[in-house]
Amino acid sequence: xxxxxxxxxxxxxxxxxxxxxxxxxxxxxxxxxxxxxxxxxxxxxxxxxxxxxxxxxxxxxxxxxxxxxxxxxxxxxxxxxxxxxxxxxxxxxxxxxxxxxxxxxxxxxxxxxxxxxxxxxxxxxxxxxxxxxxxxxxxxxxxxxxxxxxxxxxxxxxxxxxxxxxxxxxxxxxxxxxxxxxxxxxxxxxxxxxxxxxxxxxxxxxxxxxxxxxxxxxxxxxxxxxxxxxxxxxxxxxxxxxxxxxxxxxxxxxxxxxxxxxxxxxxxxxxxxxxxxxxxxxxxxxxxxxxxxxxxxxxxxxxxxxxxxxxxxxxxxxxxxxxxxxxxxxxxxxxx
Ligand SMILES: [Zn+2]
Numbered sequence: 609x610x611x612x613x614x615x616x617x618x619x620x621x622x623x624x625x626x627x628x629x630x631x632x633x634x635x636x637x638x639x640x641x642x643x644x645x646x647x648x649x650x651x652x653x654x655x656x657x658x659x660x661x662x663x664x665x666x667x668x669x670x671x672x673x674x675x676x677x678x679x680x681x682x683x684x685x686x687x688x689x690x691x692x693x694x695x696x697x698x699x700x701x702x703x704x705x706x707x708x709x710x711x712x713x714x715x716x717x718x719x720x721x722x723x724x725x726x727x728x729x730x731x732x733x734x735x736x737x738x739x740x741x742x743x744x745x746x747x748x749x750x751x752x753x754x755x756x757x758x759x760x761x762x763x764x765x766x767x768x769x770x771x772x773x774x775x776x777x778x779x780x781x782x783x784x785x786x787x788x789x790x791x792x793x794x795x796x797x798x799x800x801x802x803x804x805x806x807x808x809x810x811x812x813x814x815x816x817x818x819x820x821x822x823x824x825x826x827x828x829x830x831x832x833x834x835x836x837x838x839x840x841x842x843x844x845x846x847x848x849x850x851x852x853x854x855x856x857x858x859x860x861x862x863x864x865x866x867x868x869x870x871x872x873x874x875x876x877x878x879x880x881x882x883x884x885x886x887x888x889x890x891x892x893x894x895x896x897x898x899x900x901x902x903x904x905x906x907x908x909x910x911x912x913x914x915x916x917x918x919x920x921x922x923x924x925x926x927x928x929x930x931x932x933x934x935x936x937x938x939x940x941x942x943x944x
Pocket of ligand 1: 709711714774775793
């Protein structure tokens, strides 16, 4: 059934002229808009059979070998257009589908992909998907804990799990021959993250993920979102933003602890002290925002839209998740 719906969808897209623009080995840069096809899709070979596929808001990659194709993240915003893009550049079958993590917005077209393909994901992703019982993202057929090396023909992909960051099970996906790293929903090249630090499930893990990413030998970075391929400099800039945000949030809390705020606003305590706590966080978010916006608005797009959300997420994380001396513990792990 999947094959029939795929063929029908491809024929319909071809009839409508909605075929992706194909670019082979062009330099990466921020001008993806110039290269969009009629459907807003960009299909670009990074190098050596590794292809980047983007609709401008979401992106992913697939790896072509002489024996078959490894397709990462069957994006529902692309749906059958993903399959059509693969068939534009190879007649090899899709033999493997890799889930970066369990979120529907990145893997929700998995049911359109060939049933014969193995689905590979980390075991925590598999456990969550068993709970979801969502026919759009069937459970993986191959799972692993910390590391899995996927060899298809002459191509290799390293899948590694280093703990919860954006979500449990979120993978570092590394193509060693092409020197390309993919990590989804953590780093947004050129932009501040999606609100709430990209809806980070674990903020200490979110910060660590930047350093873990930088431990790879990569030249291109695929983040799952925005309109261009990233670089090491984008990852470094995102880390600097996260550390600045942590510092500003710590200072905002230290400058005025909650009891001091209550002392300044006794009228709120006579109403509801619980609401006063919400007012307190809003007051501290404002302090964090005013400190960071002059520096970051010119550097990362979207700061005016979502910096307050990031301040609040970090302030809450400092209250409920953040261990002391996190930076030191990461350095220790790196040395061992
Ligand atoms: Zn996600």
